[in-house]
Amino acid sequence: MNPFRKELIVNILGVFFVIGLTIFYSLQYKNNLQKISPSTNTNVNLPTTNTPLTLAEIQKHNSAGDCWVIISGNVYNVTSYVNMHPGGASRISSYCGQDMTQAFLSQPHSSVASQLHAEILLGPLNGQTSTQNIQNTQNNLTQPTSNNFRRGGGDD
């Protein structure tokens, strides 16, 4: 085969690889999004309305495979979202079973993140109203004391 032709074919394959990679990641995102959606997710054990979302209950879900977190007094099941986080899985997995309000609010988040929150929300912690908790958290944020206040490049 003509070497020029051979090189051309290899280069075209390279470009197709890049296009394929983009399509693959787009489909992977859509697939992950479907997993997160509570209507299609059968693996998530959602608590019944009678089950109180206590701190002890949330602390049981402290692994990347079963991860619940508290943000602004609301409890979220982020198990399916851990690997989708743009800043890396460790951004969330290190907070599994804990309150990550400070870490969440210290970084700018997009409207997409808010949308996702609505989909993975389990309910308010201990049945408290979320607005009360948000206010409490914002008051606490004015006096940061936590050692696990994380900084980094994650944009979601």
Added chain:
Amino acid sequence: MIKYFLLSKKIHRFFVLIVSSLSLIMAFTGLLLKYPFISSKLNFLDLGMIRYVHNQLSPWLAIALFVMAITGIIMYISLWPKKPQNLPKTNL
């Protein structure tokens, strides 16, 4: 040395195309992320998906760019002008 030069050139040419195509996608997605009002006009674009694709493609671009840079340096060094030796002496 010419052997390394030719091999580097071949790899470099391939990665130029990879980096170019990746850069186009990265630039487009990056622009949409920087200016969300563009994607708000294009309803078929999901900003979350764009962010995810941009995030996932960035390591590939970094690797391709690294290989391209390395082969570029090899090409440059391999053609480093050598000190002329054993040249016939002239009276000029």
